[in-house]
Amino acid sequence: MQNIYHLTRKQQQVLDFLLENQDQFLQPPTLDELCLAMGLKSRGSLHKHIQELINAGYIEALNRRQRGVRLTAQCLAENTVASETGTPFVGAIAAGMPIEALENIRYMNVPDEIKTDKPCYILQVKGDSMIDDGIFDGDWVIIEQQSYASNGQIVVALIDKADATLKYIEQYPHETVLIPANKHMQAMRFHPKQVEIQGVLVGQMRSYK
Amino acid sequence: MQNIYHLTRKQQQVLDFLLENQDQFLQPPTLDELCLAMGLKSRGSLHKHIQELINAGYIEALNRRQRGVRLTAQCLAENTVASETGTPFVGAIAAGMPIEALENIRYMNVPDEIKTDKPCYILQVKGDSMIDDGIFDGDWVIIEQQSYASNGQIVVALIDKADATLKYIEQYPHETVLIPANKHMQAMRFHPKQVEIQGVLVGQMRSYK
DNA sequence: ATAACAAGAACAAAAGGAGAACAAGTATTT
DNA sequence: AAATACTTGTTCTCCTTTTGTTCTTGTTAT
Structure with a gap:
């Protein structure tokens, strides 16, 4: 956030606290209440900071x-949009394991080339x-x-509301087949109700560092 | 960044440090805090440098x-524009063909996760x-x-100043070997002078759309 | 020899905190 | 509805700590 006013350390701290804990x-x-939450003992002290934040x-008021x-x-607009830019990296997906979500996303x-204009998220592949x-x-x-997905797409599938996996999917009236792309592994067959689609693959990337 | 003021070595060093570690x-x-981060023991010393950077x-202030x-x-603008324009997509690379450069880059x-903080560019793989x-x-x-590159890295190599290719590289005193990752293809051997390294692979991405 | 630099002492202003006192708002009781 | 007690924003003073600034002294490098 740009502004002519430059906040002091404590002022910035108070502002950050408010943004994060609103x-x-x-x-x-x-x-x-704010004093208590921030560990201050004097209202008067806090009031000075608040006053400056109002000026800024x-x-x-x-x-x-x-x-x-x-x-x-204005403050809210600037700070909620700015932080949520980009695509969220939500965790890792391993075949046969639930998605382990990150605590801090x-x-x-x-x-744009490897995602869509619909909501997307990122997983790291294990296995x-x-x-x-x-x-x-x-x-x-x-x-x-x-x-939902079409046959032949690669999807994130949640099996029995427990295990998440990345596989090719083939859906038939009374059977859903999840097919790995690994010649040493077997396709897995489920009742359609066992499999919940959580998204389809639209992009991939890798680091060689 | 050009300016009438010429910075001393240390002043430049302080400025670079600030730019890189902001x-x-x-x-x-x-x-x-800056003293601590830069390994100085005296505020007073640092203050002189800061003062000059303010003048410049x-x-x-x-x-x-x-x-x-x-x-x-202004300083921030001049030094972040380069990285904010993104990474240039310069063209396609096909084994045995010169890089066909795009007319409009x-x-x-x-x-950041799939690139480095050094200059990078993007190629699209053909083949x-x-x-x-x-x-x-x-x-x-x-x-x-x-x-330059270490043995075993994947590099963009220009052969005889004509053909560009993406391969593993092994460099020996009298021979440079370019090794494809395709069991149906042969490694290629060259005199070191025939092969010019144009970059090393640091990331990869793919679209499934 | 001159400029660049480091270290440290000393100083003043700024920043921050605690608490008292007050007044305007809010809740409760009569 | 009026009176009362309580809560909460505001202002002020006093105090400690932090931090920018200035100087002096000594060292290093060109």
């Missing part, structure tokens, strides 16, 4: 109104089940989030 | 304010010479521009 407060917090345009500490619309700047198709252990795959 | 600091660093227009040293908007937004390594016809490869 959902935690049901109502806009009082100064005392990050917080709405709270003319004696109680529970008045709320972020400016990273975002990658994936080029060799797609090796014959040039998808190796450690590669990243870009997945377009959707719950 | 993300490392959550907040603009204080003189003490690279750093915002910090008139007694305790808000840390931050680079000028496109730029792709490649994530199957690296198929056993999961690099398929139509894939993009990210190449770090350099003219």
Whole structure:
């Protein structure tokens, strides 16, 4: 966020705290609540910082109104859009294991050429089940989030609401077949209700560093 | 960045450090923090350099304010534009053919994870010479521009100043061997002078759309 | 010899914190 | 509805710590 005003360390800290914990407060917090949450003992001290943030345009002026500490619309816009740019890297997918989600989601700047304009996410592949198709252990795959697929597409499939895997899919009226691209591995057959599609493969990338 | 002011070695060093490590600091660093990060023991010494950089227009004047040293908007602009334009997609590489350069170079937004912080460019692979390594016809490869390589690396090699190819390289005093990753293809042997390295493979990506 | 640089002392301003006191808002009781 | 007690924003003073600035002194490199 650019601004003529330069915040001091503590002011920036207060602002960051508000940005990160805004959902935690049901109502806009009082100064005392904020003090408690941030480990301060004096309202007066905090008030000085808040006042500066108001001058800088990050917080709405709270003319004696109680529970008045709320972020400016502009501040919110600038800081929510900026952080969610890119495609989320949500975790790793290993054949026969549930997706292990990351606690802190990273975002990658994936080029348009290997993703779609629909919502996408990134998984890191563990294992060799797609090796014959040039998808190796450690590669990243870009997945377009959707719950259906055509036969022959590569999908992220959740089996029995437990194990997630990346495979070719073939769907028939009373059978769904998940086919690895590894000549040493077998296709797996399921009842259609056992298999839930979580997205289809739209891109892949690999680092050689 | 050109300027009438000429920087001394140390001043340039400080500026470079700030440019490269700006993300490392959550907040603009204080003189003490910078000293620590750069291995200096005296604020006073650093202050002189900072002062000169302010005169030269690279750093915002910090008139007694305790808000840390931050680079000028202009300085930032000049030094980040290069990386923000993305990585150039320069053309296609086919085994045994010169790189067919695009007349109008496109730029792709490649994530940091599959490139390096050195200059990189992108080629589109034509042919199957690296198929056993999961690099398929139509894939993009990210190449770090350099003219040397270690044995076993995958490089873009120009043969007899005419044909470009993507292969494993093995360099011996009297012989340079280019090895495809395709069990149906033969390794090729050359005199070292025949082979010019144009870059090494650092990343790969593929679209399934 | 001159310029570049490092180290450290000393200083003043800025930043930050604690707490008291007050007044305007809010909730509760009568 | 009015009176009351409580909460909360605001202002102020006093204090400690941090940090930018200035100087002096000594060392190194060209």
